[in-house]
Amino acid sequence: DAGVTQSPTHLIKTRGQQVTLRCSPKSGHDTVSWYQQALGQGPQFIFQYYEEEERQRGNFPDRFSGHQYPNYSSELNVNALLLGDSALYLCASSLVTRPDQPQHFGDGTRLSIL
C-alpha cells in the first residue's frame, strides 16, 4: 500500500521563476493538504484540496496556487519565486469522511531559490 509520494525530491530555481510540485495521496485518501517548512521551523499550512476545490487556505499570498485532479493527486504552483520561498514543501493526505484519522505526510520536496 503506497503512502504519500511527492516529486521531485529536490529542486533548484532562481528568483522570479515559477515551480510546480506534485503529490500523490495515500491509497484511499481523497483530501490533500500542502505545508511549507522553513529551516528550523515547524510546517506551516498553505492550503487544502478536496473534490478538486480549495477548501481552506493559510496565510500565504496568491502566488501560491494549487490544483487537484479527479484521481485525487495534487499540484502546488508557486509563481514569481522569492528567496524566502526556499523551504521543504510537504504534502499530506487524509479521508474527508474520517476527520478523526491522522493525516499522512510525504517526505517533501526541498526547494532552493538562488
Added chain:
Amino acid sequence: DAKTTQPPSMDCAEGRAANLPCNHSTISGNEYVYWYRQIHSQGPQYIIHGLKNNETNEMASLIITEDRKSSTLILPHATLRDTAVYYCIVRPLLQGAQKLVFGQGTRLTINP
C-alpha cells in the same frame, strides 16, 4: 497560532523511557491531541492521538490528564532511531477542518 507548548529540547538515555510533555490549556471539548515526529530530512510521521482516554499503540503511549489541559507522550524503550523533533498538535474533530497547526516541537536526543 499553535495551541500547544512544548519544551524545546530533551535528552534521554537509550533503553530508558522517554516522556515528552505537552501543555494545551485552552483545548476545547471537541479537540483531539495528536503527536507526530519528524526525523531529519523526512516528512512528519504520525505516532498516536487521543481525545480524553489514555491510548497505546505499537509505537508509544499517550497519557492525557483528566482536565485535558496537558498530555505526555511516552516512548517506553527509546532507541537511537527515536531521535527526532516531536510535535504535539490539537485539532478539532470537524469534517473538513483538517488543518494541522504545528509549533516548534521538542527536539528529543537519545544518547547511547
